[in-house]
Amino acid sequence: MKKILALAGSNSSNSINHQLIEYTASLIKDADVKVLDIRSWDIPIYSIDMDPDQTPEKITELITLIQEHDGFIVSSPEHNGGTPAFFKNILDWLSRRAKKVFADKPALLMSTSPGKGGGANHRKFLEHTLPYQGASIAAAYSLPSFQQNMQNGQLEAGELEKLNAVVNELKSKL
Numbered sequence: 001m002k003k004i005l006a007l008a009g010s011n012s013s014n015s016i017n018h019q020l021i022e023y024t025a026s027l028i029k030d031a032d033v034k035v036l037d038i039r040s041w042d043i044p045i046y047s048i049d050m051d052p053d054q055t056p057e058k059i060t061e062l063i064t065l066i067q068e069h070d071g072f073i074v075s076s077p078e079h080n081g082g083t084p085a086f087f088k089n090i091l092d093w094l095s096r097r098a099k100k101v102f103a104d105k106p107a108l109l110m111s112t113s114p115g116k117g118g119g120a121n122h123r124k125f126l127e128h129t130l131p132y133q134g135a136s137i138a139a140a141y142s143l144p145s146f147q148q149n150m151q152n153g154q155l156e157a158g159e160l161e162k163l164n165a166v167v168n169e170l171k172s173k174l
């Protein structure tokens, strides 16, 4: 069975992006999905002064996990129109420790927010930048107005249809 690594780029204990990741993983029965919970990771801010000796253990573990999986689902919050510092820091560490770490493997890129934009502006930025780290963007999806569209753990029907379509797109490229 193909292996998918799924994670949200948030350090919020109530992360709605993490909830979206968990929900998306629950839709997939014909692949082995590992949901990686990085919310409590305490990673020092990358500095070139820490090169080349000091690599956080979690970053080394993440690189190994990425190498062991066939595809990825990433859901990121949007902070002030950009990448949350927590997630950007992890991406910066990855870029310094592994060249094109995603190795041309397919990725489903997602975002959600309480607002109508669903973090789509920032998601488009990640669609542009993650390929520099080797990700092949298979599909993309943003869920707007999370609290209205996800109620009692169930996604609104029209949004569920869109989510299933992008999940199928990812699976077709594994």
Ligand SMILES: Cc1cc2nc3c(=O)[nH]c(=O)nc-3n(C[C@H](O)[C@H](O)[C@H](O)COP(=O)(O)O)c2cc1C
Residues within 6 Å of the ligand: 008, 010, 011, 012, 014, 015, 016, 017, 018, 076, 077, 078, 079, 080, 081, 082, 112, 113, 114, 115, 117, 118, 119
């Ligand atoms: C510093 C900060 C900046 C934010 N900027 C945006 C933004 O630009 N666009 C947006 O849709 N939501 C923005 N939000 C609201 C987030 O979408 C909201 O906090 C969301 O829950 C974050 O996702 P998470 O729960 O997975 O961490 C911002 C929140 C914070 C704390």
